[in-house]
Amino acid sequence: MPDGELKPLTRHQPGAELENGHKGASKTIEFTARQWASPLVKENEYQHHTETGHSEKQEPENTVQPTPAFTLQSMASASPGAGQPLDLDMFLSRLKTHMFSISCMAFQDVWNLDLERVRDCCIHVLSPEGGLIPFCMYNLTDVQGRSLYRKQ
Amino acid sequence: MTTEKEYSFAFPAHTQSLCPYCLKKLSATRVEKIDGVYLVKECPEHGPMETIIWRGEPDMKTWTRGKTPAGPEIHSSAVEKGCPFDCGLCPDHRQRTCTALLEITWRCNLHCPVCFADSGDAVADPGLNRIRAWYEEIRHLTGGGCNIQLSGGEPTVRDDLPQIIAMGKEMGFGFIQVNTNGLRLAEEADFAGRLKEAGLDSVFLQFDGVDDNVHLELRGRKLAAIKERAIANCRSHNLGVVLVPTLVPGVNDHQIGDIIRFGLENCPHVRGVHFQPVSYFGRYPKPPADKDRITLPQVIQAVEDQTGIRAVHFRPPG
Numbered sequence: 001m002p003d004g005e006l007k008p009l010t011r012h013q014p015g016a017e018l019e020n021g022h023k024g025a026s027k028t029i030e031f032t033a034r035q036w037a038s039p040l041v042k043e044n045e046y047q048h049h050t051e052t053g054h055s056e057k058q059e060p061e062n063t064v065q066p067t068p069a070f071t072l073q074s075m076a077s078a079s080p081g082a083g084q085p086l087d088l089d090m091f092l093s094r095l096k097t098h099m100f101s102i103s104c105m106a107f108q109d110v111w112n113l114d115l116e117r118v119r120d121c122c123i124h125v126l127s128p129e130g131g132l133i134p135f136c137m138y139n140l141t142d143v144q145g146r147s148l149y150r151k152q
Numbered sequence: 153m154t155t156e157k158e159y160s161f162a163f164p165a166h167t168q169s170l171c172p173y174c175l176k177k178l179s180a181t182r183v184e185k186i187d188g189v190y191l192v193k194e195c196p197e198h199g200p201m202e203t204i205i206w207r208g209e210p211d212m213k214t215w216t217r218g219k220t221p222a223g224p225e226i227h228s229s230a231v232e233k234g235c236p237f238d239c240g241l242c243p244d245h246r247q248r249t250c251t252a253l254l255e256i257t258w259r260c261n262l263h264c265p266v267c268f269a270d271s272g273d274a275v276a277d278p279g280l281n282r283i284r285a286w287y288e289e290i291r292h293l294t295g296g297g298c299n300i301q302l303s304g305g306e307p308t309v310r311d312d313l314p315q316i317i318a319m320g321k322e323m324g325f326g327f328i329q330v331n332t333n334g335l336r337l338a339e340e341a342d343f344a345g346r347l348k349e350a351g352l353d354s355v356f357l358q359f360d361g362v363d364d365n366v367h368l369e370l371r372g373r374k375l376a377a378i379k380e381r382a383i384a385n386c387r388s389h390n391l392g393v394v395l396v397p398t399l400v401p402g403v404n405d406h407q408i409g410d411i412i413r414f415g416l417e418n419c420p421h422v423r424g425v426h427f428q429p430v431s432y433f434g435r436y437p438k439p440p441a442d443k444d445r446i447t448l449p450q451v452i453q454a455v456e457d458q459t460g461i462r463a464v465h466f467r468p469p470g
Contacts, residue, residue: 006416006461008461008462008465010465010466010467012217012467012470014214014217014467016218017218018218018219018220019217019218019219019220019470020219020220020222021219021220021221021222021246021247022220022222022248024217024219024222024470025222025247025248025250026297027470028250028469028470029250029251029297029298029299029327032250032251032299032327033299033326033327033353035423035424036327036329036353036354036356036392036394036423036424037327037353037354037392037423038348038353038354038390038391038392038421039390039392039420039421039423097420098419098420100415100416100419100420100422100423100424101423101424101425101426102412102424102425102427102455102461102466103424103425103426103427104426104427104428104429104448104451104452105426105427105428106428106429106431106447106448107428107429107431108431109431109432109433109440110170110172110175110432111172111191111201111203111432111439111440112191112203112204112205112431112445113169113170113191114167114168114169114180114182114191114205115167115168115169115170115177115235115236116167116168117167118235118236119235119244119245119246119247120246120247121245121247122247122248122249122250122251123249123250123251123253124241124249124251124252124253125252125253125254125255126252126253126254126286126289126290128255128278128286130228130240130289131228131229131239131240131241131293132224132228132239132240132241132249132252132290132293132294133239133240133241134236134239134241134245135253136431137236137239138239139433140170140236140433141433141434141435142171142172142173142174142175143172143173143435143436143437144435145434145435146175148170148175148236148237149239
């Protein structure tokens with residue numbers, strides 16, 4: 001928000017039902033493409049912000065991460081509800097421009113490797129030899145540094 | 153005190169792993185101990201071993217989202233030897249590609265102790281025709297609807313990077329990101345502009361901390377001013393930036409809050425922070441100690457402790 005307040009935008013509520021994996025993957029792809037891309041701010045608008053030195057933030061929405069099992073996402077929040085009532089137009093406009101995401105990707109190495117997690121991985125390296133290889137498997141080595149997939 | 157009964161179908165205690173010494177496939181168990189969950193496995197030849205995988209709250213068993221398998225429709229390999237020896241992807245994979253990485257050079261202009269990409273100058277960069285064929289293969293295998301990350305090496309050492317970006321956009325990829333240390337973005341004021349003009353959507357910027365002590369320790373040189381200049385140049389050309397810290401316990405885990413605040417101060421051009429706990433690739437004659445790992449719940453807890461952003465707002469990936 002313009003006053004620097006953070007509002008959490010976490011939307012996903014855990015439920016007992018199985019979620020549709022294809023829909024989840026599409027949402028992840030779209031969220032990443034939207035959230036990590038250049039902000040939808042007009043030149044003069046962000047210059048104004050910069051000049052006034054506001055730290056404007058707002059938190060992002062649920063989150064997404066590009067990954068398999070252990071990623072977090074969130075958005076932040078400081079003190080919800082502080083200050084005046086929320087102006088809806090302002091809120092919606094900040095949502096477009098100032099959503100900020102916090103996420104984490106725990107890569108796996110040969111020591112902590114869990115192959116159940118690997119099968120859910122959605123970050124893949126295109127091997128020059130052909131085929132898409134889950135990121136952690138492409139980079140995995142044994143203690144001597146010998147690779148499972150990457151050509152040395 | 154393993155509590156196998158409590159593990160749900162979606163989160164069984166048993167899984168599989170590999171031996172770090174001979175890469176033989178091993179049965180593995182997630183075992184809860186007082187201080188966290190360990191992955192425990194034993195190689196008939198190289199003996200028992202265990203590694204911390206989860207320390208603290210939220211409970212690991214809750215950190216999952218039950219979902220239906222959503223593997224790719226096209227497989228470039230068959231199931232023969234079993235996971236993870238059939239990657240391509242094989243029909244047993246449960247997720248389609250969200251982000252496809254292309255390694256467009258082996259060269260790098262930094263030489264970091266924690267890096268797992270090669271940085272040799274000996275291998276020639278793939279030519280534009282080769283890269284076009286790679287994009288085509290990704291389009292064929294994924295149907296095209298995935299995000300692209302150009303990586304390396306350090307992709308910005310290539311002078312034809314704008315052409316590589318433009319080629320991907322012309323071939324229909326909606327989102328292209330460059331994974332970079334930011335050196336060239338900082339040093340050449342118009343470089344960000346050329347990438348933007350070529351169609352670049354996002355800069356995935358290595359950003360390990362807010363002061364030079366961290367950079368010296370992890371990357372061997374002072375980079376704080378360089379990172380700030382790189383971000384300023386991206387801002388001038390309205391290019392989105394994601395800060396990507398590699399988290400190493402004892403080196404920069406105390407700066408998790410500072411990094412988030414730095415990102416927020418540079419919002420909206422800094423779009424977010426994407427933490428990557430250190431992992432151990434390459435030559436490690438001795439197993440990395442558990443104290444040298446920071447697990448995902450520890451990152452969440454550190455975010456809460458250092459910023460006030462509450463842990464309950466974080467979710468497992470969808």
